[in-house]
Amino acid sequence: MQTKVETTEQGAHDTQAAQLPQTTDARNPGQALDLDWVLGAEANRSAIERRCATLPGRRSVKKDYQAAWLLRAITCIDLTTLAGDDTEGRVRRLCAKALNPVRADILDALGMEQITTGAVCVYHDMVPAAVGALSGSDVPVAAVSTGFPAGLSPFHLRLAEIGESVAAGAEEIDIVISRRHVLTGNWQALYDEMRAFRAACGEAHVKAILATGELGSLRNVARASLVCMMAGADFIKTSTGKESVNATLPVSLVMIRAIRDYHERTGYRVGYKPAGGISKAKDALVYLSLMKEELGDRWLQPDLFRFGASSLLGDIERQLEHHVTGAYSAGWRHATS
Ligand SMILES: O=C[C@H](O)COP(=O)(O)O
Numbered sequence: 001m002q003t004k005v006e007t008t009e010q011g012a013h014d015t016q017a018a019q020l021p022q023t024t025d026a027r028n029p030g031q032a033l034d035l036d037w038v039l040g041a042e043a044n045r046s047a048i049e050r051r052c053a054t055l056p057g058r059r060s061v062k063k064d065y066q067a068a069w070l071l072r073a074i075t076c077i078d079l080t081t082l083a084g085d086d087t088e089g090r091v092r093r094l095c096a097k098a099l100n101p102v103r104a105d106i107l108d109a110l111g112m113e114q115i116t117t118g119a120v121c122v123y124h125d126m127v128p129a130a131v132g133a134l135s136g137s138d139v140p141v142a143a144v145s146t147g148f149p150a151g152l153s154p155f156h157l158r159l160a161e162i163g164e165s166v167a168a169g170a171e172e173i174d175i176v177i178s179r180r181h182v183l184t185g186n187w188q189a190l191y192d193e194m195r196a197f198r199a200a201c202g203e204a205h206v207k208a209i210l211a212t213g214e215l216g217s218l219r220n221v222a223r224a225s226l227v228c229m230m231a232g233a234d235f236i237k238t239s240t241g242k243e244s245v246n247a248t249l250p251v252s253l254v255m256i257r258a259i260r261d262y263h264e265r266t267g268y269r270v271g272y273k274p275a276g277g278i279s280k281a282k283d284a285l286v287y288l289s290l291m292k293e294e295l296g297d298r299w300l301q302p303d304l305f306r307f308g309a310s311s312l313l314g315d316i317e318r319q320l321e322h323h324v325t326g327a328y329s330a331g332w333r334h335a336t337s
Pocket residue numbers: 080082121239240241242275276277278308309310311312
């Protein structure tokens with residue numbers, strides 16, 4: 001029997017392409033824990049910091065393009081309130097803002113239809129108020145569960161909390177991982193925990209909060225990102241917003257490259273959510289351009305990218321108003337709740 005032998009360079013490329021997994025829009029099912037892959041993940045801090053240092057200084061998009069990017073950023077916000085003094089009234093006001101994030105006259109001037117934020121993100125107790133306020137819309141409620149923000153409540157209670165949030169109508173669950181599993185290199189324990197959280201979520205999508213400010217090194221961030229994706233995370237998220245260091249560009253680059261690696265090896269796209277301390281429109285533009293450069297346009301959609309932010313929307317709306325009127329209004333005019 002004759003076998004076809006590839007002799008041309010193109011033939012070699014075709015063979016290589018045939019070996020790559022097909023990209024799919026299906027939900028990431030996860031896979032077995034691959035420790036060789038995890039332990040092979042490294043992060044060169046100085047190269048990462050050099051790359052990130054070039055980002056904010058870069059000429060950014062201007063005028064109408066900038067307005068379009070800012071509107072896109074709004075559609076990717078998980079509009080968040082995670083405060084001990086949250087009330088149902090505050091959550092209802094936040095939901096009203098999520099449904100109408102930009103004033104009609106500004107949208108008219110930009111020639112845009114109504115948009116919404118990507119989701120509203122609240123504590124478990126506030127889920128019913130948010131679900132009620134958003135009913136009839138496409139805006140999902142995301143609940144922070146599993147003993148947010150420390151994630152140190154008994155494991156069975158963390159699983160039960162997920163179940164209760166889903167039963168109350170949350171369509172997205174932001175879980176917090178046990179940092180100690182990462183700090184002690186217990187990747188199997190992290191994988192098992194994440195797998196159990198994913199199973200408890202059922203159809204609800206799960207975002208794995210790594211709390212990167214508490215993981216000790218960028219290498220740990222890379223490894224924890226891979227383990228959570230292998231265990232079936234739909235999104236990986238930087239922070240709770242409660243750590244002393246939250247979303248940063250170097251951490252983002254490491255996580256985004258882990259997402260790229262996972263996609264190249266498995267064909268599954270996992271989403272990215274930087275969270276905590278992102279409050280300026282210009283920072284949002286930097287994150288969007290980082291996503292575009294590292295992962296491509298497909299990751300600029302709300303099903304694959306979210307900002308976890310409580311005050312970003314106000315600054316974006318202020319910048320859009322300036323774009324339309326030429327004047328800046330006071331920041332307090334753009335409060336979100
Ligand atoms: O997940 C979202 C964060 O808790 C929001 O943090 P932020 O209040 O600093 O925007």
